[in-house]
Amino acid sequence: MHKAKSPDNKLVFQDINVSINKTVILQNVSGVVHSKEVLAVMGPSGSGKTTLLNTIAGRTGAKSGDIELNGHRLNKRLRRKMAYVLQEDLFYTNLTLWETLYFTAMLNLPDKIPRFEKLHRIDEIIEALDLEKCRKTMIGGMFEHGLSGGEKKRLSIGCELLTNPHVMLLDEPTSGLDSSTAYSLMVQMTDYAQKANKAIIVTIHQPSSQIYHLFSNLLLLTDGQVAYNGSPHDALEFFKNIDLVCDEHYNPADFMCKYLILKSNTYVNQIKHSGQLNQKHRSVNSNTQSSQHKHSKTVCCNFLNFYLISKIHSDSNMSHSYTNFKTCFYSWKPNMLFQKFLVRDILKVKESKSRFLSKYAVTMNLILSLACGLMWFQVDRTYSTIRDRMGFVFFVVVFWAFTPITDAILCFPKERTIMMKERAAGSYRLLAYYLAKSCSELPLMTIMPVAFVTISYWMAGFKGVPEFFATAAIVLVSSLVAQGMGFVIGASFRNFQTAMTTSTTLMLCSLIFGGYYSQKFPSWLSWLKYFSFLHYPFAAITILEMSDTENIM
Ligand SMILES: Nc1ncnc2c1ncn2[C@@H]1O[C@H](COP(=O)(O)OP(=O)(O)O)[C@@H](O)[C@H]1O
Ligand SMILES: [Mg+2]
Incomplete structure (x- = not known):
């Protein structure tokens, strides 16, 4: 023993x-433990x-x-x-207790420890901290009930104990x-x-x-x-000496x-x-x-x-492998990074799923795509309906720019606090985080825009199969660009209000300069359209759709 x-x-x-x-916050403070x-x-x-x-x-x-x-x-x-357990318990609220420990173990323990051993260690921590009964419970947050305060605190401590x-x-x-x-x-x-x-x-x-x-x-x-x-035990004596x-x-x-x-x-x-x-x-x-x-x-x-x-x-x-915890983090081995991505990937899918594929998001997209399809239902492909068809293009492009940008700004503050905590503990590099996040979110990010375009495009009876694929690809790329811009804005401004105001200004300027409201800009301002990220998808889909109609652009 x-x-x-x-x-x-x-x-x-x-x-x-x-x-x-x-x-001055601290003055000559000394101590020993x-x-x-x-x-x-x-x-x-x-x-x-x-x-x-x-x-x-x-x-x-x-x-x-x-x-x-x-x-x-x-x-x-x-x-x-050393391990530092912060006062605030910061977790991804949609993960279960076990998944949180798994995520931390995969991220913080050296790759040379085999997976079964990591899993074994998680089980031991769960048992030692008496967390068995809530192994599959969601962490929960402000709005969804999950672990109790004491359980969250023990989980925070458990996450740190993993690295001994x-x-x-x-x-x-x-x-x-x-x-x-x-x-x-x-x-x-x-x-x-x-x-x-x-x-x-x-x-x-x-x-x-x-x-x-x-x-x-x-x-x-x-x-x-x-x-x-x-x-x-001597403290009261000390106070007594000064008459307290x-x-x-x-x-x-x-x-x-x-x-x-x-x-x-x-x-x-x-x-x-x-x-x-x-x-x-x-x-x-x-x-x-x-x-x-x-x-x-x-x-x-x-x-x-x-x-x-x-x-x-x-x-x-x-014991040897265990005490060498966290030592290889800053070695820049591609396979190690790939593993980190993988972990992040698997777990972020679960986290992002709730964001991108929550039942509210699915319902909203379904309603809007059906509304859009019904509004422009089988619209005639004649010269007189050009304005209507451009309206359709405009709506789809703007919708798939606004939604991802707002979504990215909304989700960023929460993720940033967790990411900063993990980075302060030396868990990963910023680039690894960003790449892992992008890789894991990409498949989910594609589902909604493609589903939206599929429903509304065929209901509206637009041009044909090749044009449909091209339109879906354009909308997808444009929504990814918007999401990227959302992250840049979210990362640049700590204040949420400032971030939202900036994104709204950017979106409205892009709308004004995008070329939908005015075909004929003053010549000295015409270059501004190239700075509008809405101009490109809007122009591309319009060309695809109207290329058989003369004099539309
Ligand atoms: N970033 C900061 N800028 C200015 N003052 C700070 C900052 N962080 C802490 N303080 C101040 O330092 C003092 C000690 O803070 P803190 O260590 O959080 O106290 P405690 O944990 O004992 O409640 C407080 O008066 C707080 O206002
Ligand atoms: Mg404090």
Whole structure:
């Protein structure tokens, strides 16, 4: 059992100073966490807890300070030994719990681990985190009900556990959970730290007293400064020394936060001052502390009898491949990339299906194609109906430009947050993401426009079979261009309102210059039509359809 454990790790952060836009967020924050320990970073909202985790994870730059893992300054390679569970649980809402883990495993585990082993690992995580009963449940989002808050949080943690990190950073894992779920989650994490020999840093706003006593160490922050750094059991003694006495039955966390939250309170400066002194004392002693820090309490929880210890690590070969997690990500091997595409492909098909082939999208397209077909039903192919037929062409072209562009802008903010999270964790390159996304969406993107043209074209009784295929191809290409433009706009503007206004302006300008409303532009403006992406499909289909009618263009 002992030899199966992860190596001992020690993460030290020393005198961290962080400023964002000239505002000081963290000031001389230091701390240390060893394997088997849970360091709780506590403090009122806005005290800098998340910023500290972001800094340790390398997502926020520090003005000064050192962060070391086992005596080595943290770099990109060492950071891959850490996992960061964000406060917000970001998932593709249409995937099931199992699919989410599968997706993460395929994306984050090295290709040399065989598929059956990855699947086995997913099953073990599901079992260890007690997620068996919701294995096939959809994650769910704002509008569709799915996993509960506690299950989502455990899934977030499970996704990170897949790569067997040595250090785990958890940002407010208990926020939004009821007290018993929060307690059981923290017991699981404490148990995991002890049994799998992991170092865990967890930020927490105001824990219950039960949770408070689970922590090995406490780092109390106020206004970005350390108020206390040491054992949670000695914290009340520390407060007592500055004449703040906690009632025996009072929750220590509530007691501390009560004083820290009142910025005008005269005690705060005193706490800060004593905190800095206490922190100096601790950082001097931290180097002499044994890495096998004696944790006086035994947490009685058999629940997370962790698979990492008993199964994976007992097999030295597997352990080797397992601990080399994430190492080959930035090697630029085509077959590896192809695999990533494949995973993305399979899963994105499911996600995109709900977007492109949802029953609402199918119904809307069916109604509009039938309406279009009925409106121009078997229209005569004579000179007098030219204007009508051009109306048909105009409608089809505009519809298949507006829909994809709006759709792309609408879906992008959600995808961007998940993609940024995965990229920050070093899961893939941007190009790989984009190519995988395009490849997986392409087949679905073709279905609707082609179906629309097939129904409306034959109902309207347009020209013939070759022209039909050409028209379908033109509409398809034009809808893909529109979708691409939607992505460019969605990626360029963080503000959704700005993105929508830009796309509307672009669409209306393309309509004006496209050549439908006016055949005779002022000569000095005629070049503008070449900038209209609607001009090309409109002109091409009109030529196809009217080429047997004289003087139409
Ligand atoms: N990007 C940013 N720009 C300006 N201020 C920020 C930024 N990020 C965080 N802050 C500020 O830093 C302080 C600490 O934030 P945070 O670390 O999120 O606190 P906590 O997690 O303890 O609630 C807050 O006052 C917040 O307003
Ligand atoms: Mg926070």
